[in-house]
Amino acid sequence: MSKPARHVFICTQNPPQHPRGSCAAKGSTAVLQAFWAEQQKRQAYEGLAITYSGCIGPCDQGANVLVYPESVLYRNVTPEDVAEIxxxxxxxxxxxxRLLAPGSVW
Known part of the structure; x- marks a missing residue:
């Protein structure tokens, strides 16, 4: 695999009974699978990495997706948003x- 131009991280953290909720409880596993499916459909393997991760921030606003190198944090992402991203x-x-986390969060 060559060095990716962009790297997408999808939080799949699922802490039990966390007071702010969790990305996994808000469907992040389905979001991750949608990213992998879209990558496969487009054959977009060169220059793009998609990785599941632990917590990347605002649990109460998940599912959270982080894109580097731009350091763009998306919140409340659903599988239906993946093609648009x-x-x-x-x-x-x-x-x-419409999916960007506000500066006060990120």
Whole structure:
């Protein structure tokens, strides 16, 4: 695998009875699978890594997705949002504004 131009991290943290909830409880496993499926469908393996992760921030606003090198944090992501993130951000270079975590969170 070559060095990726972008790296997408999807939080799949699932702490039991966490007071702020968890990304896993908010569907992050399905989001991760949607990213992997979209990557496969597009054959977008060169230059793009997709990795599940532990906690990356605001548990109460998950499912959370973090894109590097831009340090863009998306919140409340659903599987239905994945194709839009691919088209706009991962291919087009423009983050999806409606899903961005506000500066007060990130």
């Amino acid at each position: 691919f088209d706009a951000h991962l291919v087009g270079g423009t983050p999806v504004g």
